[in-house]
Amino acid sequence: MGKAFSRQVSRLNTIHGKTYQEMASDCDFARSVTWFNKMRWEEIENPPEPGLFPAMAKALQVSERRVAEMVAEQWCGVRPDDTVPERLRSLVAVLRGVGVDDLPVIEQMAQALSDKATAEFDVERLSEKVTELEDGEEPYARENLEGLQLGELQAIVVRSGHGLAVCEGKDEAALVDLILEAGD
Incomplete structure (x- = not known):
């Protein structure tokens, strides 16, 4: 199991710049600056007692349920759903409060962001x-190009200044010929 509670404190501190003083203040000093540091x-x-979960949720910028999950994981070795990645646990907690009618919008947005990341x-x-290929002695030799996939060949054509319109509708062999012609 992990140290989910400690990781959230660390993440807020190191990535988001939230100080231990701010965490202690956010929970109305139910826990001290030193406690958050430790x-x-x-x-x-x-672990913090269940009565402190609302204050901890505010300090750690997560839901009360997520605080309970982090406590269960860190101190009891139990996770509510092992299939949900750590980076998505806070999001899942938020999504539980979304109305059924709004779910398609969230799904579309998530799909668009996933497509963007891909x-x-x-x-x-x-x-x-392409950079690796160009650093070679004969970057655009036929034997170097013929092993590349369509997307890789399209990237070379665009990078060589021909533009995307020249790539569309062509197969690998046509793009290899186009690249070789440009090199002549």
Whole structure:
């Protein structure tokens, strides 16, 4: 199991810049600055009592349910659903409060963001592959190009200044010929 509670304190502190003083203040000093510091370094042996969950939720910027889940994970070794990745647990807690009529909008937005992340990953991967190819001695030799996929060849055509319109509707062999012609 993990240290979900400690990780949330650490994440707020290191990534979001929230100080232990701010965390203590947000929970109306139900726990001290020192307590949050020790929690960050996993030096607290006893979990906060359930009566403190509302204050902890405010300090940790999560729902009360998520506080209970983090306590269960860190101190009891129990997670409510092992199939939900850690980075999505807070989101799942928020989504529980969304009305059924609003779910399609959220699904569309999530799909659009997922598609964006996939496209960005593909662009980065293709860019690295093209750069790697261009750093070779004979970057646009036929034997180097023929092993590439359609998207990789399209990236080379666009990068060589031909534009995306030249790529559309062409198969791998046509794009290889186009790249070789441009190199002549």
